[in-house]
Amino acid sequence: MPDSDGVVRARWRTEPTPSDRNWAFLKTLHRGEIVTGTVTHIASFGVTFVDIGGFIAIINIPELSWRRIDHPSDIVTVGQEISAEILDVDPIGERVSLSLKALQEDPMALLIGQIGQTITGRVTRLVPFGVFVRIEEAEDGFEGLVHNSELTGRNPDAPQLGIQAGDTLLVKVLDIDTVSRQITLSHRRAAAVGTEP
Incomplete structure (x- = not known):
């Protein structure tokens, strides 16, 4: 050796x-x-x-x-x-x-306090199962999903009818999962509060 x-x-x-x-x-x-x-x-x-x-x-x-x-x-x-x-x-x-x-501190964790709150966001894109809404003002702001079942469309067969990218939408923040990086939103529950114009 x-x-x-x-x-x-x-x-x-x-x-x-x-x-x-x-x-x-x-x-x-x-x-x-x-x-x-x-x-x-x-x-x-x-x-x-x-x-x-x-x-x-x-x-x-x-x-x-x-x-x-x-x-x-x-x-x-x-x-x-x-x-x-x-x-x-x-x-x-x-x-x-x-x-x-x-x-860096995870900025999504700072949004946890918004769970349960009703806010106005901008629709960024429509997908077959729902719409994505940006809940922060910044261009790179976090987006959450409003599932079709959480939209208040008058036509249950086409809940996205009348919604376009760029529209503002009143949503309630249901959940923020910092691990899976998913934000769950509801338009239906926000509208039920009676605060939608």
Whole structure:
């Protein structure tokens, strides 16, 4: 065994390969640790590459923001210095996954206090099973679903009749699930309160 150790030490002293250096660096990293790096590249498929001390780590698009985004460039730019939390370190695969959103408070959790309240939102899209309504003013605001069964359409066979994207709709917030990222709304129960104009 000493001979084998001696050979390893000699190789480290004389000619460490990139993999040797990566292995040594990765052994210093730990899940949950905060690192600072520079965005080096944003791939067309949505992965952001970040240089953290000479090693390139990645941030997948869901880990960039708590809010829905179309492309990483909505959040970061090449050359930008960022801080992120380490989600996973794989020394064998030489891969480090980071999360930018882990360092931010989940804005959806701040909406929990609205459960049971009646608010006015804007219809963003219609789908076969209901309509989505944005319940925050911002363009990237959270949207909730009003299921067809929770619409007050006069025609039960076509509950969405007369509703278009861009319309304002009075809704009651029934539930906010921060784990599944789903907000459940009701137009029918909001109208039943008698506050709809």
